Amino acid sequence: MSSKTSKGIRREKTLVFIDKNRIFILFGVVFLFMAIFAPRFMTTFNLTTIMRTTAMNATAAIGFTMILIIAQLDLSIGTIITFAGVVGLGLKQYIGYGGSIPIAILAGCLIGLINGLLVAKAKISSFIVTLGMLTILQGAIYTITRGNSISLSSPDAFAVSDWLSKMLIPLITPRVVITLILVAAFTVFLRFTRVGRNLYMVGGNRQTAWLAGINTDLYTIVTFVISGFTAAVGGVLFAMEGAAATLNLGDTSLMYVISAVIIGGTAMSGGKGGVLKSFFAILSLDVLYNGIILFGLGNEVKIFIAGVILATVVLYEAYTQYKHDKTVGQRSELLKEVDQLKEKLRASKQKIAG
Amino acid sequence: MEQAKYEAIKPGVLRHSVVNWVFVTIGVYLIAIVLLVLGIVLQLTGTINNFLTAQNMLNIIDAVSMLGIVAVGMAFVTYSGHYADLSVPTTMALTGIVAVEMLKFGFVAAMLSAIVVGFVVGLINAVAIGKFRANPIIWTLAVNYMSMGVIRLVWVNKQIYPDMTASTVRASEMFDAIFRLRFFDKIALPMVMMIILVIVLQFVMRRTKFGVQLKMTGAARTPARFSGINVERMIAIAFIICALTATIGGLAVTSLNRVGAWYNGKGYEFKAVTAVVIGGVTLAGGRGSIIGVLGGVLVIGILNNILTLLGVGTFSQDMIRGAIFIIVVFVNARSLRKMGRDYE
Numbered sequence: 001m002s003s004k005t006s007k008g009i010r011r012e013k014t015l016v017f018i019d020k021n022r023i024f025i026l027f028g029v030v031f032l033f034m035a036i037f038a039p040r041f042m043t044t045f046n047l048t049t050i051m052r053t054t055a056m057n058a059t060a061a062i063g064f065t066m067i068l069i070i071a072q073l074d075l076s077i078g079t080i081i082t083f084a085g086v087v088g089l090g091l092k093q094y095i096g097y098g099g100s101i102p103i104a105i106l107a108g109c110l111i112g113l114i115n116g117l118l119v120a121k122a123k124i125s126s127f128i129v130t131l132g133m134l135t136i137l138q139g140a141i142y143t144i145t146r147g148n149s150i151s152l153s154s155p156d157a158f159a160v161s162d163w164l165s166k167m168l169i170p171l172i173t174p175r176v177v178i179t180l181i182l183v184a185a186f187t188v189f190l191r192f193t194r195v196g197r198n199l200y201m202v203g204g205n206r207q208t209a210w211l212a213g214i215n216t217d218l219y220t221i222v223t224f225v226i227s228g229f230t231a232a233v234g235g236v237l238f239a240m241e242g243a244a245a246t247l248n249l250g251d252t253s254l255m256y257v258i259s260a261v262i263i264g265g266t267a268m269s270g271g272k273g274g275v276l277k278s279f280f281a282i283l284s285l286d287v288l289y290n291g292i293i294l295f296g297l298g299n300e301v302k303i304f305i306a307g308v309i310l311a312t313v314v315l316y317e318a319y320t321q322y323k324h325d326k327t328v329g330q331r332s333e334l335l336k337e338v339d340q341l342k343e344k345l346r347a348s349k350q351k352i353a354g
Numbered sequence: 355m356e357q358a359k360y361e362a363i364k365p366g367v368l369r370h371s372v373v374n375w376v377f378v379t380i381g382v383y384l385i386a387i388v389l390l391v392l393g394i395v396l397q398l399t400g401t402i403n404n405f406l407t408a409q410n411m412l413n414i415i416d417a418v419s420m421l422g423i424v425a426v427g428m429a430f431v432t433y434s435g436h437y438a439d440l441s442v443p444t445t446m447a448l449t450g451i452v453a454v455e456m457l458k459f460g461f462v463a464a465m466l467s468a469i470v471v472g473f474v475v476g477l478i479n480a481v482a483i484g485k486f487r488a489n490p491i492i493w494t495l496a497v498n499y500m501s502m503g504v505i506r507l508v509w510v511n512k513q514i515y516p517d518m519t520a521s522t523v524r525a526s527e528m529f530d531a532i533f534r535l536r537f538f539d540k541i542a543l544p545m546v547m548m549i550i551l552v553i554v555l556q557f558v559m560r561r562t563k564f565g566v567q568l569k570m571t572g573a574a575r576t577p578a579r580f581s582g583i584n585v586e587r588m589i590a591i592a593f594i595i596c597a598l599t600a601t602i603g604g605l606a607v608t609s610l611n612r613v614g615a616w617y618n619g620k621g622y623e624f625k626a627v628t629a630v631v632i633g634g635v636t637l638a639g640g641r642g643s644i645i646g647v648l649g650g651v652l653v654i655g656i657l658n659n660i661l662t663l664l665g666v667g668t669f670s671q672d673m674i675r676g677a678i679f680i681i682v683v684f685v686n687a688r689s690l691r692k693m694g695r696d697y698e
Contacts, residue, residue, distance in 0.1 A: 073491070118680065118684075122684050122688075123687065123688075123691070124680065124683055124684050124687060125637050125683075125687075127437060127438075127491075127637060128631060128637065128679070128680065128683045129680060131624060131627065131628070131679070132676040132677070132679045132680035132683075133676065133680075134624070134676070135624070135628075135672050135673070135675055135676030135679065136672070136673045136676035136677060137676075138669070138672050139669045139670055139671070139672030139673030139674075139675075139676065140673055141669075142667075142668075142669030142672070143667070143669050143670050143673065147669070255495065255499070258492070258495065259495070259496070259499075262492055268489045268491070268492055269489075298506075298510075298511075299506070299511075300503060300506030300507050300510065300511060301503075301507065303499060303502050303503040303506055304499075304500060304502075304503025304504065304506070304507055305503070306499050306503075307496050307497070307498070307499025307500030307501075307502070307503050308500060308503075310492070310495070310496040310499060311482075311493070311496035311497065311499075311500060314482075314488050314489060314492050314493050314496055315482055315486065315488055315493075317488075318482065318486040318487050318488035318489070318493075319486050321487065322485075322486045322487060
């Protein structure tokens with residue numbers, strides 16, 4: 001830090017650039033590695049499978065990223081996914097997909113609205129609210145379905161599923177298109193609109209944002225609604241997959257989405273991150289897991305590696321911050337002076353002793 | 355939040371201070387009493403039977419004793435201002451499965467190795483969160499994943515049974531019997547352990563130097579550090595206590611299920627957080643007590659008992675429990691705010 005030559009500055013800038021875009025680099029590395037070493041990785045079928053799994057988790061990750069950006073937490077996305085899936089399929093026999101899917105998505109928005117109101121207006125910690133909501137929804141799901149998973153077998157049950165999986169051009173199905181549109185829309189929204197930039201401000205420093213005239217409560221509520229919306233869309237996409245909704249449809253998604261969003265560089269402390277990064281993080285994890293399976297390794301390796309990656313990223317970020325906190329505001333010339341004084345003190349002590 | 359600062363000073367708001375004081379001070383036991391009265395009324399009107407019997411009261415405590423053991427440890431993490439330790443479920447599973455595996459070296463070796471494993475997990479959390487200030491929720495989630503991976507890798511998705519791994523029949527029988535031990539034919543060992551832990555940890559939290567320093571750390575980390583408290587060590591000890599109580603809980607669950615498996619302890623993290631927070635330990639840290647947590651555990655127990663006697667299904671119970679959880683936290687936080695003790 002002491003000598004800031006132009007070379008040193010350039011090096012520092014490169015490091016910051018790498019750190020900011022680490023998820024794209026990670027994706028490149030993982031993808032290249034799998035493309036070269038994993039058997040049968042670069043087949044159209046396999047890549048389509050990856051895109052399909054990514055599509056579903058990535059939609060839910062959009063909302064979760066925004067929640068983290070405003071420095072809140074939403075543990076209920078997993079159960080919203082399941083709930084939307086169950087509602088979307090369960091109501092089909094009464095009102096058809098045309099009615100059931102919008103209702104499922106609206107239900108997700110409504111749950112998000114309740115979460116948001118409780119967090120913003122009743123001022124309860126979002127950890128508590130969404131944890132309570134998780135418990136309530138889990139109960140609701142099991143009560144509605146009486147503990148049976150829903151699977152439809154009528155001839156037209158797969159209509160939506162078939163349409164979603166229709167290959168438009170290689171790798172791109174309507175399912176992927178929906179996700180990509182959502183990702184693109186929310187990326188533009190967060191990056192280039194005033195409201196989107198304000199969200200970062202709310203997350204970075206709520207009080208300052210409030211003093212700057214931003215309606216922080218409204219922003220919080222709307223973000224929770226968006227989170228409910230994207231989770232519900234993800235849930236519907238999940239359920240339409242096989243025209244079946246198991247009651248633990250979204251259980252793994254919660255952990256999956258949380259780790260991906262964090263790995264993507266969105267901070268729990270708020271005010272940092274982006275939807276595109278989360279999308280690539282989900283994609284990287286999917287590619288990695290897919291590769292692990294292709295190598296013939298089991299589910300247990302997958303779980304272990306997921307944990308190791310998440311732990312590494314969290315520890316790395318914490319350590320960077322820790323070092324930053326230790327050195328921030330330190331002036332090297334003053335520290336040098338302190339060292340000299342210490343040296344003098346030691347010398348004088350020795351003199352006294354001697 | 356900004357408005358709240360001024361609300362607290364307005365004299366009109368203090369009118370309700372008595373009500374708020376009751377909520378904050380007696381808090382959870384008030385709910386427990388209300389639930390007990392509700393149960394008695396329901397019994398008198400003949401809706402439910404056998405609520406107010408000694409056996410049923412014992413059953414209530416018995417049913418939540420393992421949750422209680424885990425929750426009192428979790429309370430220290432919340433008390434230190436670090437939300438929750440989400441690695442509890444796999445810590446329970448891991449220590450249990452290690453104990454079953456080590457039964458081949460005898461009963462004592464099994465217990466000791468479980469405690470060592472629990473301590474190591476706690477230490478890992480302690481270093482990452484205490485020293486390097488990793489985000490507690492995400493870090494413990496990652497540790498949860500990793501230990502789950504370890505269990506699945508080492509035992510390849512298998513469950514192991516004490517009578518298959520133990521070298522002698524005696525060791526396996528002892529492992530099965532230890533948590534089934536009953537005093538006077540009625541009071542089970544987990545219940546006794548819970549009560550001992552509550553007493554000991556309440557003392558630790560309120561009457562020792564560590565407890566007081568932890569309170570300061572939880573309430574205001576930076577001022578605590580500037581006043582010469584070793585905050586890193588305080589947080590580390592909190593996480594280690596949590597891991598050790600999870601170890602006891604894990605051993606109990608494994609012993610009672612007679613099987614070591616990856617799914618032992620599933621769901622305990624959220625249940626424990628519910629009990630801790632209902633019990634009045636706020637997520638902001640530095641407030642609450644272990645006696646309160648015991649109250650939270652008892653409220654969950656009584657509620658479940660009444661609902662079961664009413665014939666409400668397990669899943670509808672979930673919904674009611676979730677709703678009560680949110681309401682209790684809301685009332686508690688609101689009272690604190692109105693009393694001017696909390697701004698957020």
